[in-house]
Amino acid sequence: MAIESALGESVVLTRTDKVLGWARKYSLFLYPFVTACCGMEYMATAASHYDIDRFGAGLPRFSPRQADVLFVVGTISHKQAPILKRVWEQMCEPKWVVAFGGCTCSGGPYDNYATVQGIDTIVPVDVYIPGCPPRPETVLDGIMKLQEKIQNQKQEL
Amino acid sequence: MEKTATLARELNIREMTLHMGPSHPAMHGTIRMFLELDGETVVSSDVEIGYLHRGFEKTCENRTYHQAIIYTDRLNYVSPLINNFGYAMAVEKLFGVDVPERCKYIRVIMSEICRITDHLTNVGASAMELGAITAFLYMIKAREMLWKLIEEVAGGRGVTPSYVRIGGVKDDLPEGFQGRTLEAFKVTREVLQEIHGLLTKNRIFVDRTKGVGAITADEAMSYGFTGPCLRSTGVAYDVRKAQPYMVYDKMNFEVPVGTNGDNYDRYLVRMEEIQQSMRICEQALFSMPPGPIKIDDPRITFPSKKDVYGKMESLINHFKLFMNGHGIMPPKGEVYQAVEGANGELGFYVISDGSGRPYRLRCRPPCFMIMSGVSRLVNGGMVADIVPTFGSVNMIGGECDR
Amino acid sequence: MEESLTLKKLRERFPASIIDTHSFRGDDTAVVKRVDVVDICRFLKESPDLSYNFLMDLTAVDYLQMNNPPKTERFEVVYHLYSIKYNHRVRIKAPLTEADPTIDSLTPLWAVANWLERECWDMFGIRFDGHPDLKRILLYEQFEGHPLRKDYPLTGRQPLIGPKN
Numbered sequence: 155m156a157i158e159s160a161l162g163e164s165v166v167l168t169r170t171d172k173v174l175g176w177a178r179k180y181s182l183f184l185y186p187f188v189t190a191c192c193g194m195e196y197m198a199t200a201a202s203h204y205d206i207d208r209f210g211a212g213l214p215r216f217s218p219r220q221a222d223v224l225f226v227v228g229t230i231s232h233k234q235a236p237i238l239k240r241v242w243e244q245m246c247e248p249k250w251v252v253a254f255g256g257c258t259c260s261g262g263p264y265d266n267y268a269t270v271q272g273i274d275t276i277v278p279v280d281v282y283i284p285g286c287p288p289r290p291e292t293v294l295d296g297i298m299k300l301q302e303k304i305q306n307q308k309q310e311l
Numbered sequence: 312m313e314k315t316a317t318l319a320r321e322l323n324i325r326e327m328t329l330h331m332g333p334s335h336p337a338m339h340g341t342i343r344m345f346l347e348l349d350g351e352t353v354v355s356s357d358v359e360i361g362y363l364h365r366g367f368e369k370t371c372e373n374r375t376y377h378q379a380i381i382y383t384d385r386l387n388y389v390s391p392l393i394n395n396f397g398y399a400m401a402v403e404k405l406f407g408v409d410v411p412e413r414c415k416y417i418r419v420i421m422s423e424i425c426r427i428t429d430h431l432t433n434v435g436a437s438a439m440e441l442g443a444i445t446a447f448l449y450m451i452k453a454r455e456m457l458w459k460l461i462e463e464v465a466g467g468r469g470v471t472p473s474y475v476r477i478g479g480v481k482d483d484l485p486e487g488f489q490g491r492t493l494e495a496f497k498v499t500r501e502v503l504q505e506i507h508g509l510l511t512k513n514r515i516f517v518d519r520t521k522g523v524g525a526i527t528a529d530e531a532m533s534y535g536f537t538g539p540c541l542r543s544t545g546v547a548y549d550v551r552k553a554q555p556y557m558v559y560d561k562m563n564f565e566v567p568v569g570t571n572g573d574n575y576d577r578y579l580v581r582m583e584e585i586q587q588s589m590r591i592c593e594q595a596l597f598s599m600p601p602g603p604i605k606i607d608d609p610r611i612t613f614p615s616k617k618d619v620y621g622k623m624e625s626l627i628n629h630f631k632l633f634m635n636g637h638g639i640m641p642p643k644g645e646v647y648q649a650v651e652g653a654n655g656e657l658g659f660y661v662i663s664d665g666s667g668r669p670y671r672l673r674c675r676p677p678c679f680m681i682m683s684g685v686s687r688l689v690n691g692g693m694v695a696d697i698v699p700t701f702g703s704v705n706m707i708g709g710e711c712d713r
Numbered sequence: 714m715e716e717s718l719t720l721k722k723l724r725e726r727f728p729a730s731i732i733d734t735h736s737f738r739g740d741d742t743a744v745v746k747r748v749d750v751v752d753i754c755r756f757l758k759e760s761p762d763l764s765y766n767f768l769m770d771l772t773a774v775d776y777l778q779m780n781n782p783p784k785t786e787r788f789e790v791v792y793h794l795y796s797i798k799y800n801h802r803v804r805i806k807a808p809l810t811e812a813d814p815t816i817d818s819l820t821p822l823w824a825v826a827n828w829l830e831r832e833c834w835d836m837f838g839i840r841f842d843g844h845p846d847l848k849r850i851l852l853y854e855q856f857e858g859h860p861l862r863k864d865y866p867l868t869g870r871q872p873l874i875g876p877k878n
Contacts (some may be wrong), residue, residue, distance in 0.1 A: 187334060189341050189362065189363055189708060190363055190365075190385070190388070190708055190709055191385050191388035191470050191471065191709055192470075194388055194432070194469070194470045195468070195470060196388060197382060197432070197436075197451060197455075198451065198455065198468075201447070201448055201451035201452070201455075202448050202451065203451065203452065203455045203586050216335075228363075229365055229400065230364060230855070231361075231362060231364050231365060231712075232365060232870065232871065232872050232873055233361055233362050233364065233853045233873070234333070234341065234362045234363070235851065235872065235873055235874050235875060236873050237333055237334055237362075238873050239874055241334055247852060263370075263381060263382065263385075264365045264366065265370075265867075265868060266365070266366035266369055266867050266868060267366055267865070267866070267867065267869045267870050267871070268364050268366040268860070268862050268870075269365050269366065269673065270872070270875065271870075275875040275876050276566050276866070276874060276875045286471060287468075287470050287471065289468060310612070318828065333784070350759075359850075360850065360851065361849075361850055361851035361852060361853075364851040365853060366867075368836075368861060369860055369861055369865075369867060370867070371868050404738050405738070407738060530824070532766055532767060533821075533822075533823050533824040533825065534798070534824045535767065535768060535769065535823065535825035535827050546797065548797050552798065553800050555795075643781060644737045644738065645737065645740070645742075646737065646738050646740055647740055647793055647802070648792050649769075656769065657768065658770055658792070658793070660757070660770065660772065660793070662774060662779075664781045665781050666781075670773040670774075670778075670779060671774045671775075673770070673772045673791075675769060675793070679718060679828065679832075680825050680828075680829075681827075682828075683827060683828035683829075684825075687824075696818055712851055713851075
């Protein structure tokens with residue numbers, strides 16, 4: 155405390171974890187793995203009306219090697235599952251996964267032969283955004299939850 | 312010729328096989344394309360679909376007629392209400408009943424609003440894939456206004472409203488709907504004007520789309536194309552005109568057609584269809600009669616929520632319609648009902664065995680037929696042209712793979 | 714009710730192969746023998762006063778659990794044809810037995826039959842003779858069985874990776 159008051163506002167003291175978390179949470183590069191209906195709401199969230207850019211998550215990267223957050227948007231069928239797994243494996247650490255919509259959380263209304271019953275059976279999920287499809291407000295809330303999680307976690311260098 | 316062959320041998324030129332997709336930035340809706348390339352020219356291609364197969368038909372066969380409505384939403388999720396209405400009309404046809412006049416008008420208005428959102432999304436997204444992200448943002452702005460209208464009416468945003476009920480619709484239009492619709496159309500018209508300015512004569516856009524992905528009328532019919540993709544070849548087939556359902560026969564509208572069947576014509580046809588849809592909506596809004604919005608038949612339609620909570624008979628009726636072994640039970644038979652979806656003829660083929668569940672529910676997805684012709688559209692073209700061609704046929708995964 | 718022109722013509726031209734016709738709710742339907750399906754479709758397509766130029770839909774039905782009334786043949790392949798010129802539709806149905814679910818392919822007549830027949834094979838296991846490349850389309854090669862058959866369970870998951878449920 156004493157040091158801080160002596161230095162005034164010229165220097166900010168913090169922990170490495172905190173500053174890295176702060177930097178990481180406001181520069182999310184999404185990989186939108188868009189398969190189905192939820193993609194329409196993802197579009198709506200990304201466009202000017204709801205403006206995902208306010209959260210530093212405006213720029214989608216379509217190469218998994220350049221992305222931090224895997225947004226799994228829409229139903230994952232058993233045919234699609236190996237592809238999802240492969241995309242996830244190609245992403246560099248640190249990486250996060252967001253399950254966008256009911257189908258990715260639990261299979262949603264599709265309890266049948268074709269659909270994966272929740273993507274957490276294939277890849278680890280950090281944030282679940284429920285809804286069929288979730289409203290843009292819910293999506294933004296999910297992103298804020300993810301940011302909180304990133305801020306509070308131990309930062310790997 | 313011989314020289315080229317020698318050169319090719321010396322340089323070790325050979326055809327290259329390339330996999331495009333299934334997770335590709337421009338593939339909204341996942342497909343995989345196997346391409347045989349000679350340089351940048353596509354020699355042959357094979358399209359693989361099915362990455363979004365969710366077992367629509369099997370699931371519906373295990374649900375009641377009412378429960379199947381939510382699955383129809385998720386077929387073509389950009390214009391869900393058209394699927395809703397198509398399915399409900401098929402079941403009503405099984406019953407042999409006709410919905411009230413006002414309900415038909417409401418269905419027409421909501422279908423057309425959905426068609427507009429579908430075309431806006433498609434044109435916006437395919438323009439974005441060519442680099443015109445401004446067009447996309449503008450169109451999403453207009454779509455957001457229209458989705459707000461759908462939300463007012465149906466309760467859900469534009470993707471999954473589930474507004475229809477067998478024998479009617481969920482609720483009447485809210486107060487002041489007419490005024491707000493006209494306002495939204497004003498914005499949509501402004502947006503279309505802007506898009507016309509941005510794209511229609513834009514050198515880059517025209518160069519990338521004109522003459523690309525062209526198909527003749529005969530071939531298109533052989534591939535079963537319907538909707539804007541068929542009309543862009545010059546065949547004026549539109550279910551709304553050919554076999555008018557609901558109240559389309561009372562509406563004054565035109566069916567825009569193209570000539571070349573290429574990407575540019577598909578774009579123009581869609582842009583004009585948005586205008587025509589707004590025209591239909593406005594006519595319907597002004598000529599809509601008052602009256603009931605669903606059939607008054609306790610075997611088919613649900614009692615209103617107010618009655619369920621307030622009247623014993625309605626409560627019993629409600630229970631009976633929702634209980635296993637009761638429910639909506641159309642007579643035995645089979646029907647095929649076609650409506651004009653945003654991508655073409657959307658058909659529902661329903662077989663009833665007299666029980667509360669459809670014995671067989673088949674959806675004729677317009678996208679599936681169009682996708683079967685995509686290979687033909689891209690062969691002989693450049694690799695870079697695949698993306699605009701694929702964008703302009705408007706493949707919707709939920710409908711194509713079901 | 715008077716029989717429509719299409720059904721009348723079909724009866725005249727193929728008296729031996731028409732099993733039954735009906736027009737429930739205005740949908741003209743002809744149940745035909747499977748061996749003649751291609752001939753009938755060619756006739757419908759090429760006959761100038763019918764000219765059914767669209768194969769709108771091709772699907773199948775599994776009548777295994779139909780008991781109202783029960784059917785003798787398990788499968789039925791259903792074709793929906795449409796004519797732009799005369800604006801009429803017809804439905805052609807061809808019953809197939811469980812022991813030999815095979816029918817001739819329509820690929821020489823319509824290009825779209827290629828994919829539709831593949832889908833039919835994928836979902837019902839109905840073989841189409843003369844099809845150039847009959848393989849699965851919506852599901853994956855490793856999948857066993859045909860999901861739209863009534864004896865396939867709704868939740869018969871066959872995951873490529875991950876657990877079954």
